[in-house]
Amino acid sequence: MFDKLLTLIFGSANDRAVKTLKPVVAQIEARESWAQAFSDEQFPEQTKILKERLAKGETLDDILVDAFALAREAAKRVLGERAYPCQLMGSLVLHSGRITEMKTGEGKTLMCVCAAYLNSLSGKGVHIVTVNDYLAERDSQWMGRIYRFLGQTVGCILSNMDNDARKAAYNCDLTYGTNNEFGFDYLRDNMQIDASRKVQRGFNFCIVDEIDSILIDEARTPLIISGQGEDDTFKFHEVDKYIGMFTEVKKDPKTNDYPDEVEMTPEQRAALEGDYKLDEKSKRVSFTDKGMNKINDILLSHNLIEPGTTVFDEQNFEFVHYFTQALRAHTLYHPDVDYVVKDGQVQIVDEFTGRILEGRRYGDGLHQAIEAKEHLKIAQRNRTLATITFQNFFRMYDKLSGMTGTAATEAVEFDKIYNLDVVVIPTNKPVARIDEDDEVYLNESDKWIAISKEVEEAHKKGQPVLIGTVSVEKSEHLSAILTRKGIRHEVLNAKNHAREALIIAEAGAKGAVTVATNMAGRGTDIKLGGSPETRARKKVGTEASQEQFDEALKIEKEQWKKDYEEVKNLGGLYVIGSERHESRRIDNQLRGRSGRQGDPGRSKFYISMDDDLMRLFGGEKMKAIMSRIGMQPGEPINHPMLNRSIEKAQKKVEERNFEIRKNLLDYDDVLNQQRKFIYEQRDEILVDEDLSGRVMNNAKETVSEIFEEFKHERTPSQSALADKIYNTFGQQLSYDQLTEEGVDAALQNDLTQKEMLAGKQNLNMFIRYQYIQMIDKKWLDQLEFLDGLREAVHLRSYGSKNPLTEYKIDGFNQFDEMLDSIRDSVTSRVFKVKVQVGSQPPRQQQPRQMNAQHQEAQSMARSAQQAAQNSAMKSGRQGQSVTVTRSVPKVGRNDPCPCGSGKKYKNCCGRNS
Known part of the structure; x- marks a missing residue:
């Protein structure tokens, strides 16, 4: 008050x-x-x-x-x-x-x-x-x-x-x-x-x-x-065939551990029996040099890679990953323990509860490797490449x-x-349109009969009519009724935007009848008497000169003035709504087609108790009450109080839809903060001309973390420290060099040599594409993780936890781990590759064209990888060619983490969903 x-x-x-x-x-x-x-x-x-x-x-x-x-x-x-x-x-x-x-x-x-x-x-x-x-x-x-x-x-x-x-x-x-x-x-x-x-x-x-x-x-x-990622399902099947050819390294009977390779000479390491080592506690696999050479021989002998290349070349790196995952599937993951095969699918068993984790899949190719092992169809899913509300x-x-x-x-x-x-904003002229109360009928068929009669009466006297429907199906149903009555009309289903404008432009002509969906006609004017411009263009054709068009338009405008006055005297445009929409705005939009610039007009809605809005908020009970109070089929109810009741129902739907949109936004805000940060970092890398400096700073941080962790070991071992440095950076250092300053110096020296051999610009380009490839790959994984988390997090409400809060906590924890993983992966890869200067330039591959269609988009990771080869390595010193190859195999997500934590790579520095 x-x-x-x-x-x-x-x-x-x-x-x-x-x-x-x-x-x-x-x-x-x-x-x-x-x-x-x-x-x-x-x-x-x-x-x-x-x-x-x-x-x-x-x-x-x-x-x-x-x-x-x-x-x-x-x-x-x-x-x-x-x-x-x-x-x-x-x-x-x-x-x-x-x-x-x-x-x-x-x-x-x-x-x-x-x-x-x-x-x-x-x-x-x-x-x-x-x-x-x-x-x-x-x-x-x-x-x-x-x-x-x-x-x-x-x-x-x-x-x-x-x-x-x-x-x-x-x-x-x-x-x-x-x-x-x-x-x-x-x-x-x-x-x-x-x-x-x-x-x-x-x-x-x-x-x-x-x-x-x-x-x-x-x-x-x-x-x-x-879009789908690269179709690599056949590679899992191919690799699975050869897993039986690999043997485990024999353990020392006294220590029940594998031999210490750091203390071995290169000749001793080459003579070591066995192809791989297992860590059953953390479920990881690592190949020996002999194992890597066996992978190379298998790939070449079965034409899985191109002749003249090796598994150590950049374009073949992924095969080490496929073999690693296949070996883990065969040696570390067991049916009816880690997973069960049911209905032709591999279903993960929760190691803590023993229950099947419905809809969950192992990440980064492990699930596909298990499917290949079990001779099942390998499932390939579309991936969300990018999204925003x-x-x-x-x-x-x-x-x-x-x-x-x-x-x-x-x-x-x-x-x-x-x-x-x-x-x-107030109107230029007062609105002269008459908005009548709704007419409510018991049955939908009665409503259509009433509408067709109303249209027929208006059409006979020449008043233009626009009928709004809520769906294409209902617009066609009404069109059939009008056709049977012999009433000429246009049907607009918003299928052709250009056609839409032409129909709407003529919807105000004398005697015009237009059946349209409720949303049709947004952004176009309905002029009483029709559109002189449209008629002039129709008369002279599209090939006519501007002078011919102007002359025709002048004539049509004179005729339009007469038509306008005639239609105005008939009451202007009559808008009929065949059903109330769930949003009042859509109804108001339909009403607003009539009564422009002070013109006269009329609007009215016809409703039945069978309409969706009435059924949802009144149901059969409302219809039964109407029948009991004496409402007869074919007899309408017309009262302002009923209008207010319908508006209240619409408000309820609007409030519900607002909550849906707000809920969507609350969750997307979490993703939005991450998206902004990752896109900003990506942009910085695209223009950074000193990425080797960024890599070196990251390497120093990693080295510092390794030595900090090493200090807190109960029984620190020089051999274990050397292993960590080797697994992380591919640098075989002597015990004399195993100080923090010594490792930093060795890494700086390695980076300087690569820069001298490849050229600063080439190396920078190579590092850039390694970053972009890894960012895009990990970001796609993050999108999948957040999507899955959003589906599952609502169950936590049963434990009196707020799902949105839980989503934020888990989402940002995973995001932090993703950033660390990107940093460590790129740093490790840059130091593990080696630059070879040769007389023959490497065969260049053309990067794929990224398909920018909504439904189909090719793998960003693959595009980045190939573009890296093509762009970063295509120019070297005068008279020389430069090839970047890997001296140490790629660390798979389920391999031992290079930092030496004892965890899987995916559960430590490379943790992923």
Whole structure:
């Protein structure tokens, strides 16, 4: 009551917001004569002057009045349309980073021009987001004429564009496109392995057309780029055939341990019997030199690698991984102990509870190796390569704004999720549309009969009718009824955006009947009497000259004036809703197709107790009550109280959907923080010209950790320390060198030699691609882990734990381990490879082209690996070729951890899901 009293005295918050805009609008109108004094050629010069003022320290607000006056005058000269004061108000709201709600037909497309032009002067780019490609292309051409007149460049992003065209469009002052294209380009940019291939240049200012549709209706599902990893299932089958050829190293009977290889000479190590060593406690496997040579012989003799190459070459590294996993599957993982085979699947047994872990799989190829061992079909899954929600994508912009005809009902969500206020702009002319109470019928068939009768009556007198349906199926059902009645009509199912505009443009013509889905027609105007432009174009054809079109348009405009008055006298456009949508905004959007710019109009909704909304919130009980109180089939109920009840039901659905979206965002916020960090690190590496320094710093940290751990050993062993250094860095050091300073010096010397042999630039390129390859691989694993964690974490609520809190804790713990794993893996790989200088250049492989389609994308890891070979090694010293090869086998995720902790690599430095 007190709130109502305050509102009565001081006005609502919206009234106060509108009131503050009026003085600024007055200043803009006062500058109109100033803008009118310029010739057409002077407008680009004025744009340069405004940019210079910004460069000298003035702000956008300082030049706002002049910029708005120029844009308004430019629109008048180019399009013959002068922005109304209410449109200037709406544009001011956009510039301030808020949402403008303007009724349909008030000219939102023209309204945003002033704000977009002003913000484009900063040179940082303005993105204007539309709901489909057709509107993006239409608006970029239509409004683009104004911006070009002012000296600014305009681009448009369409789904069929290539990378270069996209980059050129993003480099324009203003860029039009759809929410999907902007979002996918962001994800694709952060999958590139070359910084120059990125297309976007930052997120400065964004205007979202139909912002409620994009940021609310489409925000329930995230953007996902997915694709299969490399199809390596056959490799697991091939490798499995030869596991029986490998033998274990014989243990010393006295110590029951393997011989100490550090104290052996190279000749003694070569003569050592056996191919591998096992650590059953931590379930890891390591190959001896003899075992590695046997792998090489097997691969060559069975043509699994190309002749002239070895398993130690970069392109063949992964085979060591396949053999390691296959050997672990055969020697360390046992059926009915570690796993069971059930229904043709390998199912993991929880070692603590003995229960089957439903849906869980061993990571990094171990599960596939066990499937090959058990002669089962090896499952291959799609992988999520990149993902982001619309909420988190649009929150990246420095300033976000939007416009729609229906935002006030979702003001709370806009405020909580996006920190956006909604300002309702008064109409240029009072709304003359009559919104009638709903008519409610007992059965759906009665409702369709009533609608068809109403359409027939309106059609007979020539009043145009637009009928909104909630689905394609129901629009076709109504179309069949109207066809049987002999009523000519158009059906719009939103299947063709260009066709949509043509149908909607003629929906206001005398006698027109249009059946459309509820969402159809967003962004297009329905003019009473039809569209003279559409008719003129139809009359002269698409090949006609501009002069022919202008002449035809002049004639059609004269005829349109008569048609407009006739339709206006018939009551304007009659909008019929065939069902209430679960969101009031969609219903309001449909109503808003009628009554534009003060035109007369009428709207009415027909509802049955069989409709989805009524069934879900009333059910059969409501229908039975209606029957008991005397409601008869074919007889409607019509009462304002019923309207309010239906609106309450809609509010409940809206609140439920808001909770769904908020829950999605709460979980994605965890992923978003990780995504931002990993993308930032990736960007740094793409432009870092001294990555060897980064690697050396990481190596020093690792060495320090090894020696710190060594100090706390109860029985420190020089041999164990040497093993750790060798396993981690591939450096066979004497006991005299086993000090922290000695190891650092040896590593620095190794890195310096590689830099001298390969060249600083080549080595830097090689390290860069090792980083990118590892980041992309581990990030994909992290996405899979978080996806699985989100599915499983809800079970913890039974233990009185908050699932979201648990998700955050586990997610960030895993992320920290992932970062350590990336650092250690790359550092280890760089020191384990060796540079060979030879007379014959290595055969270069062309990197794969990354497929940027939504459904299919090739393995980023493979692309990075091949690009590394191609780019980093393609140039060496004059007259010499440089080849990078590995001197020590790759450490698999289930091998002993190189740090010497005694754990599996995947459970220690390389821990993964």
